[in-house]
Amino acid sequence: MRATTIHAPGDIRVEDVPDPTIEAPTDAIVKVAAGCICGSDLWPYRGHNDITPGDTIGHECIGVVEEVGGEVSAFSPGDFVIVPFDHCDNTCVHCRAGAHSGCVNLGFTSSGQAEYARVTQADGSLVKTDGMPDRSLYPSLLTLSDVMATGWHAAVSAGVTKGSTAVVVGDGAVGLCGVLAAAQLGADRVVAMSRHESRQAIAKRFGATDVVAERGKEGAERIAELTGGVGADAVLECVGTDESIKQAFAIARPGSTVGFVGVPHGVELPVRRMFQRNIGLAGGMAPVRKYLPELLELTLSGAIDPGLVFDLTLPLEQSPEGYRAMDERRATKVLLEP
Numbered sequence: 001m002r003a004t005t006i007h008a009p010g011d012i013r014v015e016d017v018p019d020p021t022i023e024a025p026t027d028a029i030v031k032v033a034a035g036c037i038c039g040s041d042l043w044p045y046r047g048h049n050d051i052t053p054g055d056t057i058g059h060e061c062i063g064v065v066e067e068v069g070g071e072v073s074a075f076s077p078g079d080f081v082i083v084p085f086d087h088c089d090n091t092c093v094h095c096r097a098g099a100h101s102g103c104v105n106l107g108f109t110s111s112g113q114a115e116y117a118r119v120t121q122a123d124g125s126l127v128k129t130d131g132m133p134d135r136s137l138y139p140s141l142l143t144l145s146d147v148m149a150t151g152w153h154a155a156v157s158a159g160v161t162k163g164s165t166a167v168v169v170g171d172g173a174v175g176l177c178g179v180l181a182a183a184q185l186g187a188d189r190v191v192a193m194s195r196h197e198s199r200q201a202i203a204k205r206f207g208a209t210d211v212v213a214e215r216g217k218e219g220a221e222r223i224a225e226l227t228g229g230v231g232a233d234a235v236l237e238c239v240g241t242d243e244s245i246k247q248a249f250a251i252a253r254p255g256s257t258v259g260f261v262g263v264p265h266g267v268e269l270p271v272r273r274m275f276q277r278n279i280g281l282a283g284g285m286a287p288v289r290k291y292l293p294e295l296l297e298l299t300l301s302g303a304i305d306p307g308l309v310f311d312l313t314l315p316l317e318q319s320p321e322g323y324r325a326m327d328e329r330r331a332t333k334v335l336l337e338p
Helices: 039-045 135-143 147-158 173-184 197-205 216-226 242-251 271-277 288-300 316-327
Strands: 002-008 011-016 028-037 061-068 080-083 116-119 165-169 189-193 210-212 232-237 252-260 280-283 312-315 334-337
Touching: 002 316, 011 316, 028 080, 028 135, 028 316, 039 316, 061 116, 061 135, 135 147, 135 288, 135 334, 147 165, 147 173, 147 232, 147 252, 147 280, 147 288, 165 173, 165 242, 173 189, 173 197, 173 232, 189 197, 189 216, 197 210, 210 216, 216 242, 232 242, 242 252, 242 271, 252 271, 312 316, 316 334
Parallel strands: 165 189, 165 232, 189 210, 232 252, 252 280, 312 334
Antiparallel strands: 002 011, 028 061, 028 116, 028 334, 061 080
């Protein structure tokens, strides 16, 4: 099959690699209808994560079931499915507690930017649509495999409630989906911290009531001004850097919670501030399967349209250009069509 591979920082290629196969009776093979590039894919692209040259890359996809293992009973070839990036059996003690991303049989999509992908816990992970969806829905359905569920996880972890003030740190696709999630969960005020006009526009369409371009001390002062000196009731941290974490805690009101979903890189928690102001930290890797049924219903009903985060669509063969566009901030999120 044709697949996106990574060989070194900045070295993305599209090559012929072996098709994935059924390796366990709980597996399924999905023919990818649409995949995409995630902000977290930029960590290895920029040299911040270890790389095994030639590995396939990409963990977000939707598509049609091609083949199933002998123990898969809920899905059949021809089913159109959303593939959570983190696979789970949906039955273990952790899944039953809502921590699907800590499943004892956890697996991950490893070739979402390709023609086919293997799902390691098909019955527990996949969620199918009622028949073949219209292609116009592909972008929004694709976000449910990761970024929309991850933004939702940030909002839930931060404790967004009706009437609250939520502030979102990060204006990538996850941060923008966090804005949408906070608005859906009933926040009266949703502040998007963003310095990019195109992303600010999406944030406003998703329900942002305010946009703050300042960062650091100036950003904290601006949030204080907007909230009458109180601070945010809930903060969604959607980046994963030390700077973004410190920003999140600088704007959180006493007694609030920071919901963090950005993959941490070089982060040192401001523990003394957390202690002195009783600010909590919750979140982590999103349990996508936990949220998928509700998010699918919201998407199909038209209540949310998270596919707006995609501002560039390319054929799979041009995925290296997609990486360059995201790395250079010429695109917010890139959809790839096999």
